[in-house]
Amino acid sequence: MTRIVIIGGGPAGYEAALVAVQLGADVTVIERDGIGGASVLTDCVPSKTFIASAGAMTSVRDSAVLGLRGTDLATVGLDLAAVNQRIKGLAVAQSADIHARLESEGVAIIAGHARLSDEVRGLAAHRVEVLDADGAVAQELEGDVVLIATGADPRVLPGAEPDGERILSWRDVYDLDEMPEHLVVVGSGVTGAEFASGYLEAGVPVTLVSSRDQVLPGEDADAAAVVEEVFQSRGGRIAERGRAEKVIRTEKGVRVELTDGRVVEGSHALMTVGTVPNTDGLNLEACGVDVTKAGHIVVDRVSRTTVPGIYAAGDVTGVFQLASVAAMQGRIAMWHALGEAVAPIRLKTVAANVFTHPEIATVGVQEESLTEGADVEVIRLPLATNARAKMGDLRDGFIKLYARRSTDVVIGGVVVAPGASELILPIALAVTKGLTAGDLAQTFAIYPSLSGSITEAGRRLMGIEDEHS
Numbered sequence: 001m002t003r004i005v006i007i008g009g010g011p012a013g014y015e016a017a018l019v020a021v022q023l024g025a026d027v028t029v030i031e032r033d034g035i036g037g038a039s040v041l042t043d044c045v046p047s048k049t050f051i052a053s054a055g056a057m058t059s060v061r062d063s064a065v066l067g068l069r070g071t072d073l074a075t076v077g078l079d080l081a082a083v084n085q086r087i088k089g090l091a092v093a094q095s096a097d098i099h100a101r102l103e104s105e106g107v108a109i110i111a112g113h114a115r116l117s118d119e120v121r122g123l124a125a126h127r128v129e130v131l132d133a134d135g136a137v138a139q140e141l142e143g144d145v146v147l148i149a150t151g152a153d154p155r156v157l158p159g160a161e162p163d164g165e166r167i168l169s170w171r172d173v174y175d176l177d178e179m180p181e182h183l184v185v186v187g188s189g190v191t192g193a194e195f196a197s198g199y200l201e202a203g204v205p206v207t208l209v210s211s212r213d214q215v216l217p218g219e220d221a222d223a224a225a226v227v228e229e230v231f232q233s234r235g236g237r238i239a240e241r242g243r244a245e246k247v248i249r250t251e252k253g254v255r256v257e258l259t260d261g262r263v264v265e266g267s268h269a270l271m272t273v274g275t276v277p278n279t280d281g282l283n284l285e286a287c288g289v290d291v292t293k294a295g296h297i298v299v300d301r302v303s304r305t306t307v308p309g310i311y312a313a314g315d316v317t318g319v320f321q322l323a324s325v326a327a328m329q330g331r332i333a334m335w336h337a338l339g340e341a342v343a344p345i346r347l348k349t350v351a352a353n354v355f356t357h358p359e360i361a362t363v364g365v366q367e368e369s370l371t372e373g374a375d376v377e378v379i380r381l382p383l384a385t386n387a388r389a390k391m392g393d394l395r396d397g398f399i400k401l402y403a404r405r406s407t408d409v410v411i412g413g414v415v416v417a418p419g420a421s422e423l424i425l426p427i428a429l430a431v432t433k434g435l436t437a438g439d440l441a442q443t444f445a446i447y448p449s450l451s452g453s454i455t456e457a458g459r460r461l462m463g464i465e466d467e468h469s
């Protein structure tokens with residue numbers, strides 16, 4: 001029986017474990033905090049649960065236009081204690097569900113901090129030590145295959161170290177007793193944009209410190225512009241091209257000092273300036289596992305590291321930091337290690353979503369990567385012309401579809417809309433399976449529905465192709 005040792009119980013680790021036991025391996029997962037990982041306990045699940053409450057509040061506030069009346073509509077608020085309790089309860093319950101599922105499938109789970117401990121390089125099997133809370137070796141294991149799935153932690157900006165009270169990392173916010181009076185969010189990547197949008201929806205004045213010309217530098221520029229516009233129209237402030245140098249506690253709150261001399265004051269600062277991979281103390285160098293300059297473990301498309309028998313998956317590899325990608329990398333590692341037929345990961349088919357208001361969902365080829373004269377046709381349909389959107393008073397957003405001019409094959413898309421995370425699937429399916437704009441055009445969409453704009457975009461693309469032929 002192949003012995004598999006998995007370090008880290010997040011999506012990369014636990015999904016890998018499920019595949020490996022299914023294939024008859026002897027599987028052990030070592031996790032220092034809780035099964036489900038940061039994804040379930042502190043990052044993805046809690047933030048989306050908070051955004052669900054904040055979004056509900058905005059829906060109530062915005063409902064007057066739909067004819068709802070009530071004296072409290074405009075002043076509806078969140079009960080922070082109840083919201084936080086719900087968030088933490090949901091995270092713990094989900095962690096317990098996954099823990100129970102792993103155990104019921106026969107996966108052994110060890111609580112502790114693990115590290116590689118191969119004494120010489122080139123051995124067929126690898127050794128792993130488990131440390132207890134005092135750092136003493138509590139257990140030693142041997143694995144024919146080891147998967148490193150240790151995730152990433154928030155990056156700390158020197159001079160702006162979180163104190164858990166006023167200067168916060170995104171993992172601290174669920175312990176606040178009161179809503180911030182004025183939140184300064186430092187960093188406008190996906191994490192910063194989501195929290196800035198969420199807190200604003202929850203009724204908190206927010207200033208977003210964005211080191212770039214536009215928030216969400218990695219996203220479609222049109223989509224980022226819509227989110228930025230909506231954020232500002234709802235009263236959010238953006239300190240453009242502002243790079244925080246340090247954050248100082250003041251008598252009443254915080255002072256965020258920018259490198260260009262500007263100062264942003266608020267009651268709390270939320271630091272969202274990226275992540276660092278969890279590789280410290282894993283003994284990677286001694287074992288011959290290569291890392292990049294940024295510290296991510298180098299892997300190929302079937303999750304192999306530079307050492308035979310040692311695989312890595314998830315945020316620790318820096319490949320698209322998404323729970324879905326982490327899980328797929330973990331599964332691919334196990335299929336490969338256990339001799340199953342496996343296709344290398346295809347990053348061009350990864351669907352991703354930014355949970356702002358409105359949401360931004362993307363898949364496949366994006367405009368920024370297109371070279372001039374590329375064999376690609378783009379269509380963009382504004383949400384405002386969609387009948388269902390009008391019924392719900394949804395004005396901000398669009399659907400964008402990219403297809404190869406020569407073959408009509410759909411190669412990418414963007415959806416900016418409330419619930420874009422649900423609407424992207426038909427486009428993701430088209431990109432994954434090589435479907436054409438014609439295939440989308442001939443698919444029945446519900447009338448009226450937002451997804452009707454996706455089939456409409458398919459029809460428009462067919463029209464464009466005809467004009468060119």
Ligand SMILES: Cc1cc2nc3c(=O)[nH]c(=O)nc-3n(C[C@H](O)[C@H](O)[C@H](O)COP(=O)(O)OP(=O)(O)OC[C@H]3O[C@@H](n4cnc5c(N)ncnc54)[C@H](O)[C@@H]3O)c2cc1C
Pocket residue numbers: 007008009010011012013030031032033034036037038039040042043044045047048112113114115149150151152170191278282313314315316320321322323324325326355
């Ligand atoms: C605020 C926020 C919101 C996000 N929202 C989304 C989202 O909506 N959708 C999405 O797809 N992605 C989202 N992500 C990204 C997603 O959370 C990560 O991509 C995902 O957690 C990666 O999974 P992982 O298994 O690699 O790592 P993790 O989930 O970080 O799990 C790694 C685990 O390994 C453990 N560990 C580390 N070192 C050791 C060790 N030496 N020994 C034992 N255990 C160890 C850690 O305690 C941790 O539990 C979000 C990220 C952030 C920061």
Ligand SMILES: NC(=O)c1ccc[n+]([C@@H]2O[C@H](COP(=O)([O-])OP(=O)(O)OC[C@H]3O[C@@H](n4cnc5c(N)ncnc54)[C@H](O)[C@@H]3O)[C@@H](O)[C@H]2O)c1
Pocket residue numbers: 157186187188189190191192194209210211212217242243244245272273274275320321322352353354355
């Ligand atoms: N919905 C989702 O799927 C989701 C949600 C959150 C995070 N994530 C993933 O987690 C990963 C980490 O996201 P993130 O947003 O935390 O990191 P990030 O690295 O994507 O963004 C951090 C931003 O902070 C800026 N920054 C850095 N130093 C700064 C400073 N001193 N002052 C001002 N700005 C500064 C950077 O320029 C960058 O734009 C990403 O890969 C992201 O995709 C995914």
